[in-house]
Amino acid sequence: MSETTRRRQNTKMVPAPSHGIIPERDLYSSPVLEARHLGIEFGGLKAVEDFNLIIGRTEIAGLIGPNGAGKTTVFNLLTKVYQPTMGSVMLNGHDLNGLNTVQANKLGIARTFQNIRLFDNMTVEDNVRIGLHNQIKYGMFTGICRLPGYWKGEKQQHEKALELLSIFDMQDLAKVRAGSLPYGAQRRLEIVRALATNPSLLLLDEPAAGMNPHETEELMNNIAKIRDQFQIAIMLIEHDMNLVMGVCEGICVLNYGRIIAKGTPDEIQSNPTVIEAYLGKKKEG
Amino acid sequence: MKLKKSTVNNLISFGIVIIAFIICQTMISTGVMKRSLRGQMIPICVYIVMAVSLNLVVGISGELSLGHAGFMSIGVFSGIIASAWLKGALGLENELIRLILSMIVGGAFAGVFGALIGIPVLRLRGDYLAIVTLAFGEIIRNVLNCLYFSLDGRHLHVSFNNPSIPGTILVNGPNGAKDVDKIATFPVGFVLILFTLFVVLNLINSRSGRAIMAARDNRIAAEAMGINVTKYKMMAFVTAAVLAGMAGALYGMSMATVTAAKFKFDTSILVLVFVVLGGIGNIWGSIIAAALLTVLPELLRAFADYRMLIYAIVLILVMLITNNPTMRALFTKLVPRRGAGQKGGEAL
Numbered sequence: 173m174s175e176t177t178r179r180r181q182n183t184k185m186v187p188a189p190s191h192g193i194i195p196e197r198d199l200y201s202s203p204v205l206e207a208r209h210l211g212i213e214f215g216g217l218k219a220v221e222d223f224n225l226i227i228g229r230t231e232i233a234g235l236i237g238p239n240g241a242g243k244t245t246v247f248n249l250l251t252k253v254y255q256p257t258m259g260s261v262m263l264n265g266h267d268l269n270g271l272n273t274v275q276a277n278k279l280g281i282a283r284t285f286q287n288i289r290l291f292d293n294m295t296v297e298d299n300v301r302i303g304l305h306n307q308i309k310y311g312m313f314t315g316i317c318r319l320p321g322y323w324k325g326e327k328q329q330h331e332k333a334l335e336l337l338s339i340f341d342m343q344d345l346a347k348v349r350a351g352s353l354p355y356g357a358q359r360r361l362e363i364v365r366a367l368a369t370n371p372s373l374l375l376l377d378e379p380a381a382g383m384n385p386h387e388t389e390e391l392m393n394n395i396a397k398i399r400d401q402f403q404i405a406i407m408l409i410e411h412d413m414n415l416v417m418g419v420c421e422g423i424c425v426l427n428y429g430r431i432i433a434k435g436t437p438d439e440i441q442s443n444p445t446v447i448e449a450y451l452g453k454k455k456e457g
Numbered sequence: 458m459k460l461k462k463s464t465v466n467n468l469i470s471f472g473i474v475i476i477a478f479i480i481c482q483t484m485i486s487t488g489v490m491k492r493s494l495r496g497q498m499i500p501i502c503v504y505i506v507m508a509v510s511l512n513l514v515v516g517i518s519g520e521l522s523l524g525h526a527g528f529m530s531i532g533v534f535s536g537i538i539a540s541a542w543l544k545g546a547l548g549l550e551n552e553l554i555r556l557i558l559s560m561i562v563g564g565a566f567a568g569v570f571g572a573l574i575g576i577p578v579l580r581l582r583g584d585y586l587a588i589v590t591l592a593f594g595e596i597i598r599n600v601l602n603c604l605y606f607s608l609d610g611r612h613l614h615v616s617f618n619n620p621s622i623p624g625t626i627l628v629n630g631p632n633g634a635k636d637v638d639k640i641a642t643f644p645v646g647f648v649l650i651l652f653t654l655f656v657v658l659n660l661i662n663s664r665s666g667r668a669i670m671a672a673r674d675n676r677i678a679a680e681a682m683g684i685n686v687t688k689y690k691m692m693a694f695v696t697a698a699v700l701a702g703m704a705g706a707l708y709g710m711s712m713a714t715v716t717a718a719k720f721k722f723d724t725s726i727l728v729l730v731f732v733v734l735g736g737i738g739n740i741w742g743s744i745i746a747a748a749l750l751t752v753l754p755e756l757l758r759a760f761a762d763y764r765m766l767i768y769a770i771v772l773i774l775v776m777l778i779t780n781n782p783t784m785r786a787l788f789t790k791l792v793p794r795r796g797a798g799q800k801g802g803e804a805l
Contacts, residue, residue: 251681253677272680273677273680274683274684274686277681277682278683282682285677285678289678290675291674291679292674293670294667294670294671294674298667302668302671302679302682302684303682305664305667305671305682305683305684306683308664310663310664311665312660312663315660315665315666316656316659318659325664326663326664329664366681366682369682369683
């Protein structure tokens with residue numbers, strides 16, 4: 173690959189924000205995430221290869237591609253569930269090389285899961301409190317002996333949890349068992365729980381899966397709202413093109429583990445390579 | 458508010474235990490209780506603490522540990538030695554203080570070994586963890602079988618596989634400890650149960666406890682939420698080891714003779730049976746199961762040869778009854794639901 177194409181691939185995905193005007197927005201300096209030549213091999217099979225991406229602060233980015241393209245693998249690489257075999261990831265200027273999932277989360281990367289991974293037997297509030305684990309702290313001894321720090325910490329966690337739940341109007345469900353929530357609510361709870369870890373980059377793996385069109389639209393508004401309220405960058409994997417095209421400012425298309433296109437929603441929609449990847453090649457003649 | 462509810466639940470648990478203690482104590486002092494049963498009171502306390510602490514590992518942290526008796530035996534011998542040393546070297550005569558200090562020593566030693574064993578063991582998962590804890594339980598027992606301790610004036614002597622050491626022998630290798638000062642009392646055992654419940658229930662209803670349960674329910678999600686899974690599994694493991702060590706020290710000082718052979722694999726399984734029958738993750742169930750199943754063999758003495766047969770039948774019946782949906786519904790109505798996730802069933 174020539175030096176010029178490489179540089180072009182590393183540049184910012186989106187030239188300008190398509191949603192609202194945020195004064196703090198910093199397009200070109202200090203990106204939240206920088207992935208360079210990221211790749212992983214599973215026994216010779218290159219699941220993801222030469223993945224270059226820069227996500228600016230408060231940017232909403234989309235990662236799309238046909239089934240099996242390696243989208244979730246990218247998320248697993250960014251959150252260090254898998255250790256990449258090639259390339260590097262920089263998060264807020266920190267190299268994630270050699271760190272584990274816990275450390276990556278502490279540096280500001282949070283995620284939701286494609287197949288929902290809530291703590292089903294705990295209440296909705298407790299799920300959010302687990303997200304707050306590293307935000308509002310007190311020690312084990314304080315907890316066992318019920319020292320003043322315990323009551324203070326529990327009170328703060330309770331208030332913060334309800335505040336976060338109120339983003340999705342879920343504060344009334346705080347005492348409900350998470351596993352008994354309807355599917356859409358479980359997805360929303362996962363987002364709240366991830367937000368509770370105070371991330372600077374939020375990764376959403378198919379947030380609209382299993383939602384009806386009305387819920388999806390609500391989710392779209394909420395994603396934009398979360399970005400504006402928390403001033404964080406969001407990257408999402410989604411098959412619902414209405415949501416992707418509606419909310420994402422930049423889109424990255426993956427096929428067979430390689431990036432085949434990057435750009436604004438309009439550019440992606442008219443990109444012949446993308447159309448080919450999704451619909452196949454038009455027969456000549 | 459949830460906090461208040463869990464606190465109320467805990468207070469109810471404490472209340473019931475205290476009432477049970479008062480009833481037992483009255484029965485003992487009025488002589489209603491049979492002599493054979495009276496001798497069972499301290500073992501009951503010990504096994505309740507063992508079951509509750511193992512439940513912290515198996516039910517709350519979701520790791521099957523088969524070496525819990527190992528920590529108990531560490532507590533037994535370090536407690537006996539501490540008690541003899543406090544008496545012989547420091548001239549501490551007060552039995553209650555000596556007992557409590559010995560229990561603390563027993564707990565501390567078991568905790569240290571719990572941490573040492575936890576480092577390699579908690580890197581493993583599932584069946585492998587169970588196998589390795591089983592092995593460590595056996596290693597502890599076999600090492601204790603070869604250790605000789607003696608007290609020579611103020612000095613404590615230790616030798617490995619060599620019985621000829623100066624002074625009065627405290628622990629005589631495979632023959633164990635003989636002529637132990639029987640300073641354990643039922644009230645102290647009862648206080649130990651209260652202490653255990655206090656530690657375990659408060660731990661469960663705190664930030665650390667939620668992290669432990671999160672790591673159990675979904676390790677990947679817990680890690681993605683920034684929870685250091687190994688750290689919290691270790692916390693549960695070491696806490697359980699400390700409590701088992703304290704229970705062991707109490708047990709050691711309630712028996713005239715103890716050998717390391719007593720704490721083999723069977724004892725670990727026995728405690729696990731209490732936990733499973735009481736309901737994995739259900740602290741309250743562990744207490745009842747431990748108390749009943751410790752007394753049962755004694756009560757079945759009348760059946761002589763058929764004792765173990767009936768014991769087995771009772772176990773099966775208990776399992777059938779506790780799994781019966783109608784009985785379960787009735788039980789949940791009677792007993793307030795605890796925050797400690799009674800549905801920790803997937804742990805095993």
